[in-house]
Amino acid sequence: MATVVRYKELVGGTSKKQNWKGLSIAFVVIAIICLFIAAAIFLTTTRHTSSQDHLIPLSAQDIFNIKVPKPWNGTWISDTHFSFMDTNDSIWIYNCDTLKEELLFKRNVIQQESIGEGIVSPSTRYILVPKRKEKDHRYYTEYYYVLFEKSKKIAPIGLADGQLVPLSAVLYSNSDNYFAFIHNFDVYIYDIARATSSRVTSDGSREKVHNGLVEWIYEYEIFNQNVLLFWSPNDRYLAFIKIDLQDVPQANFLKYDLLLDNNDRYSIPYPKFGDTLPLLDVYIYNIRSGKTIRVPRPKEYEKLKSDLYIYHVVWYCDTCLSIVYGNRAQNSSIIQLYEIQTINTDNDKIIFKTRYLEETQKGTLLTRFLKPFFSPMGTYGFIIRFDPLNFDKITQKAYPYIVRIHFNQTHPQIDATLSADICVDEIIYVDDFNQIYFTASRQNNTLERQVYRWNYTNDQIDAECLSCNNGNESCGYANAKFSRGNGSYYILECYGPTIPYSTLYSRTEKLILVNENAPFRAWIRNRLMPYVDYFSVPLDKKNTVGHGMIIFPPNYNPNVTIASYPVIVSINDQLYDQRVTKKFVLPLVEFAHVTQDNISIVLFDSHGSTGQDENYLKMTESNWFQSQHLKEHEKKFNETLNATRFGLKARGPAAVIALKLLEKSNSGKDEYMCAFLESPVHDLSQYHAVFTERINGLEKKSKASHRYNIRNKSIAIVHGTADEDVHFKHSATLAKTFIESGANFQFKVYPDADHDFEKNPTLHDDYFHFQRQFFQECLGGRVNKERKLVIPEEYD
Incomplete structure (x- = not known):
């Protein structure tokens, strides 16, 4: 405005000559301004480039040598x-x-x-x-x-x-x-004073019975932990979970070794959709008597045999424990409380005390929400649940929150709830002073996690945030770990957005910074890192959003050019997981790929990611596919990434999504050009039952994949023949489908390799080179377009 006013003062008069003179002066001034802008852009670019000259680019070796440090x-x-x-x-x-x-x-x-x-x-x-x-x-x-x-x-x-x-x-x-240990899937107790060990079980083996230890993916999918041993508070008893696999159907494998003539085949137990599941039971070992007894199941579940899950075992006194059971449909659960009574010196009896039934009318229960935390002597138990009253309200969201269950009554029921203004993620600790600690996020900021405290005996339903103002550094993603016993101290862990660090607290005050990961800070200061940007995509009419992350090459400058980098969209293969948060991120495989090949990679969380309301989190399989369409909603793709080429990368069950997206066209145009499939699942009915039945339910088998209409697209498949998570047959049958339909595909086989390529540096180096070569051929290089200079408008 001031500049324009000055133009009018210089011109003066009304003659045509004066007007032309004034316009000439104005054009000169505008040209000078444009030169200044251009110079500023040039200086910004050169300064940005020169400041990166001394930095070390990421290498493929960094993928194996560098790990993001824990806060503590x-x-x-x-x-x-x-x-x-x-x-x-x-x-x-x-x-x-x-x-x-x-x-x-x-x-x-x-x-x-x-x-x-x-x-x-x-x-x-x-x-x-x-x-x-x-x-x-x-x-x-x-x-x-x-x-x-x-x-x-x-x-x-x-x-x-x-x-x-x-x-x-x-x-x-x-x-x-004492300490307990596991050898060859059998449980032992070591008496330190006597320096001797005692055997608790004798039927353990990798193929038939797992005592206290997880070996297969479907077992980990149930328990979300690897060690299934649980000491009572005063060390009188040891509880453990027995996983009986003897009736589970087998998956067969072949070893590729010419020296093995007769011993080149082996089998593992692997339950697919509708198959017999492992038989799960809890056993309790008495340290004094040396005897083991089986814990009886609730009467509703006793006849289910193997069609039953055990999610959690929690002691709340030395002779009191709770076990959380679930049905095969994964929509009903019982928190069963037990008491151990001593009959005589050598014998115990387990009796039922009381129980609480938790059910859902939509989708499946989230098992980590069902772990109960107890007040002293088990008067109250706390779990996380969604509000069932919101099930049929289309425009209303249902977020997880904490409820208090009163167990000391004939029919335990919920008698207190936390405010629904925050989205609870995990219960951390319940102390002896009527306070419960947990992590949660505000409903309008699901990228964050903060530590909260709630006094559950007061009438107030609101909680206090303990990590929202943690000294001088901002902490966007926090957790806490309490000391054993009375919880007199806790470590507040900050996972991001800065480099992770941890601080020691007492119950009342901050004490000292414990770890700031100084060596890692020094390492990363000298590295050339990619440019990371974030975005959100609207997913429904209730303002539900999916969060995404775009990783650009280090030399990308959003103020200079509209760079149409080839984009690889990486689809998450985990349900109820969230990759895009305020955690400090260092996806080294993606970073190395972006840095070396001048491309960009998108990580996106939509359906299935935590932080969503229940209705969206538990959508059907078909809606899960649809919510992955980014280009229809994200305006960043229309500007920053206009006219670019998109590829897909998927692993395991996410390959089903990638292939469906590869078929879809957007307004007559191909939306995705190619897909790189790592250990792909071809047919969900042939994948392990815990995952497939969580998505599709038990009514009918999911249909086998159809013949895909992708003849003008490029596909690459990589798979190890010893993959015990996704059987090699999935890739082999998928290749047969591509051959029959005339699809253009490449297939790379790794003999005797398992599911995790990154554990073998030589194998991963070959895999990484193949992936880079495939996307270079499919997507090509980037296209730069200069940003148009914006000339200030004139106002009267």
Whole structure:
């Protein structure tokens, strides 16, 4: 405005000559302004480029060598102490009362290489030190252990006959007296004072019975943890879950080794849609008597045999425990409370106390919401649930919130609820002072997670946020870990958006910064990192949004050009998962790909991701497909990525989505050009039952995939023949379908490779090169368009 007024003062008069003179001066001024703008853009670009000259680009080796550090690398061992390892792999103890640390074990005293973390007893007197790694499995690692008292070696850990064996899992009791361990899927108890072990089970094997340990993907899908051992508070009993696989149908595999003539085939138990599931039961071992008893199921579930899930086992006193059961349809659950009564010195009896039934009319129950947390002596239990009253209200959303169940009455029922203004994600801890701690996000900001505290005995329904104002650094994604026992202290973990860090708190105040991950901060300051941008996509008429992340090459500058980078849309293969949050992100595979090939990658959360209301979270399979269409809604794709080419990347069951998207055309134009499928699921009915039945229910089998109309598209398949998650048959039958339909595809087979390529550097390097080559051929390079200079408008 001021500039325009000045133009009029310079011109003066009304003659045509003066007008032309004035216009000439105005054009000169505008030209000068444009030159300034151009110069600013040039300086911004050159400054941006020169500032990156000294930075080191990400390499393929970084994928294996670098991990995003945890906010806290410690482990609570008592109410006032936690253990941690330093950069030299020595073990320290931190005293929260004195805020001082003490060296417990120096690595050169033990004389061994760094192969795993030591396990410290609650009083810090004993430590189990991994001596040698035996084998890595997907959900656990086997080590040989040695027991130390301070720096004094006591004994290597083995069986009762003195045989030294690798241990798959170790769990200390709540005192220094015992620890439980698992070897070859059998449970053992080690008595530290006697330096001897006792065998609890004897029927364990990888193919038939799993005692206290998870081996297969469908087992982990049920429990969401790998060790299924549970000590009672005073170490009188050990509960464990037995997984009987003997009636489960087998999946067959072939080893590709010419030296194996007669022993080249093997089988594993693998239940598909409608098949017999593993038989699950809880057993309790009495440490004093050495006897094991089976916990009876609720009467409604006793006849279900294997058509039953066990989700959680929780002790709330030394003779009181709760077990959370669920039906096969995954829409009904019972929280059953038990009490153990002593008949005589050698015998116990388990009796039913009371129970609470939780059901849903829409979709399936989210099992992690069902884990009960108890007040002292089990008067109250707390779980997370959706509001069932909102089920039929189309325009109203239903978010998860905490409810209090009163168990000390004939028919337990909900008698208090938390405010529904926040979306609860996980219950963390219930203390002895009528307070419950949990993580949650505000309904209009599902990218964040904050730690809250609620006094459940007051009439108020609102909670206090403990992490929203955490000192000088902003924490957008937080969690908390409470000390064992009374919970006198807790570690507040901040996962982002900055580099993760952790702080020690007492119940009333902030004490000290515990870990800021200084070595990682120094490493990342010297690295050339991609440019990351975020966006949101409207998904329905109730203002439900899906969150996405776009990863651009490091030299991308949004202020300079409209860069039509080829885009790879990576589809999430996990239900009820959320990849795009305020966590510090370092997806190294995607970062390396973007940096080396000058492309962009999109990560997107829509249906199936946490943070959505119940109606959208539990949509049907067909709607799950539709909600992945980004280009129809996201205006960033119309401007920043206009006229670009899109490809798809999918793994496991997400391949079903990718193939359907590859078929779809948008207004007569091809929306996606190609798809890279890693270990794809071809037919959901042939995938493991826990996942498939969670999506499709039990009424009928999901239909086999049809012949896809994708003759003008490009497809690549990679699969390992020893993949125990997604059988190699899926890729083989998918290839047959492509051959019959005349589709253009490439197929790369990795003999004897399992589901996780990233665990084998040589194999992953070949896989990564193949993926890059495929997308280069399919999508090509980027196209730059200069941004138009915006000339200021004139106003009278």
